Amino acid sequence: MVFLDVHAIQPVPPANINRDENGSPKTALYGGARRMRVSSQAWxxxxxxxxxxxxxFQRSQRTKRLPEILxxxxxxxxxxxxxxxxxxxxxxxxxxxxxxxxxxxxxxxTEFLLFLGEAQRSRVVDVLLQDTERVLKTVGNTKEFTKTLNDLKLRDAVTNGHPPAVALFGRMIATDPTLNVDAACQVAHAISTHAVEAQFxxxxxxxxVDEAADETGAGMIGTIEFNAATMYRYATVDMRSLIDNLDKDRSFAVDVAVEFARAFLLSMPTGKRTTFANNTRPDFVLLSVRTDQPVSLVGAFERPVLAERHDGETVGYLGRSVSALARYYREQDELYxxxxxxxxxxxxxxxxxGDEPGQIPGLPTPQPLPTGxxxxxxxxxxAIGTEHE
Known part of the structure; x- marks a missing residue:
């Protein structure tokens, strides 16, 4: 077994990047404290x-409009x-x-979303055009048309050659489980490392026009709920599942896993982006290749982090969040x-x-993300080579 764990600590300024049904930022109770939350689906x-x-990489589409596109x-x-x-x-x-x-x-x-790669959709068209005469002749007869598609091996077009997105995030077809793809990637709900309060x-x-006419009063008044936090984010990739989903291509699976890690770290959900411009990147990243099991470090924040203070002034949550994560990371491996x-x-x-790059106890010496x-x-x-020897 080989897993790639991706951990990040990311400050998020005033934002509402993932809303609930009432338009409020999503939250969660964890460790007895209210936390800012961004759902795994959003990220x-x-x-x-x-x-x-x-x-x-091959592009993908998740859509109900496949009949029209096809x-x-x-x-x-x-x-x-x-x-x-x-x-x-x-x-x-x-x-x-x-x-x-x-x-x-x-x-x-369709009544539900279908998830296909663009190349898979193109192969479906290739198959249909192999024998256009027979396809057109049987299309009005469900039984005969289904037999035609089976003879043309149409299913092979969507059960092989998955794009990286389908291989990573999986596909569920409730009406035909044989077309399902088990996700090789797990993404946790991101939560703040500390307690948060709603702000408005x-x-x-x-x-x-009214202003030009010296008329007083606003044209519109409203409120937007938001919050701000330092967040812990986590995702993991099961390399064995990813290799299987990518037709046993180990080298390509490694490329996909690494590119996913980069994309996950540098992406940001777009909710209320034009209102808050909350375009931050993680200030701390830890990438871990494990051969035992994937390990989330969210337990480091079960006890909410308290804001760090220096010379009597509050200086934020980032430093203490990173310290808590590093300590928990070291202690987990020591414990087990x-x-x-x-x-x-x-x-x-x-x-x-310090002004010079140092090393946080329990963590490797820092290096730029591209190098990492x-x-x-x-x-x-x-690791994959050792596993398959």
């Missing part, structure tokens, strides 16, 4: 978008299909995923008699109380 989507934006793809490749392209696309999605495609506002859509921004918007196969850390010099990612790539390659 997984942000990481997926960053992964596919920055890395030269019809467009068919028409681009074979314009003479005309209106029958939509008929073929809808019947294909229904037969392949056992998914109904009811029309809403004249547009066909009372704002007004000025009517420019385990040790990571490799670890690397990135953090600024001031966290070690490169070393992690080498460590994963070695």
């Amino acid at each position: 997984k989507r942000a990481a997926r978008r960053e992964l596919e934006r920055a890395a030269e 019809a467009v793809d068919l028409l681009k490749r074979q314009p003479q299909l005309g209106e029958r392209a939509a008929e073929v696309a809808e019947a294909t999605v229904t037969a392949l995923f056992t998914a109904k495609t009811p029309k809403k506002n004249g547009r066909a859509a 921004d009372y704002y007004t918007a000025v009517d420019d 008699g385990t040790t990571p196969a490799f670890h690397t850390a990135s953090y600024p010099a001031w966290l070690t109380d 990612l490169a070393a992690t790539r080498d460590a994963l390659t070695r």
Whole structure:
């Protein structure tokens, strides 16, 4: 077993990046204290978008509009299909995923989201165009059309060649579990290392025309709830599952895992981004390659961190959060008699109380994130090679 654990401590200024049904920032009770929380779903989507934006990987789409998109793809490749392209696309999605495609506002859509890579969708079109005559002849007969797709081995187009996003985050098709993909990645809900309180921004918007006419009063008044915190973020990648999901390609799996770590660390959910511009990056990163089991370090913050004080003044939560994590990291391995196969850390010099780069007890000497990612790539390659010897 080989796992890549990704830990981060990240300050987030006033923000509302992940809202609940009432528009309030999500929170959680942990250790008896109210914490700022960002759901795993929100950060997984942000990481997926960053992964596919920055890395030269196959793109993916999660959508209910696959019948419509597939019809467009068919028409681009074979314009003479005309209106029958939509008929073929809808019947294909229904037969392949056992998914109904009811029309809403004249547009066909499935009842649940389907997650495919763009290359997989292209292969579906390739298969349908292998024998267009037979496809068109049987499309109106569910039993015969399903037999046609089975003869053409259409399922192979979506059960192999998964894009990195599907391999990492998985796919669930409730109507046909044989098309499911078990996620190789786990992402925790990010929580603040300390207690938080709700805060409110009372704002007004000025009517420019009224202002020019010297009329008083605001054009609009409202409030936005927000909070601010230092957050602990954690994700882990099961390399064995990732290799399986990527057709046994170990080298590619290592590339995907490392790129995921980078994307996860540098991504940010976009809720209320234009209002708060909360575009921060982690001030502390710990990457750990383990061959025993994945280990979250959230227990370091079960007792809420108290704000650090210096010369009688509050100077924030970051330093104490990092110290608590480092101590817990060391004590966990001492307690269970385990040790990571490799670890690397990135953090600024001031966290070690000096102008020159120092080392926090229990952690490796800090290095820039690109250097750490490169070393992690080498460590994963070695660990996978040892596991399969």
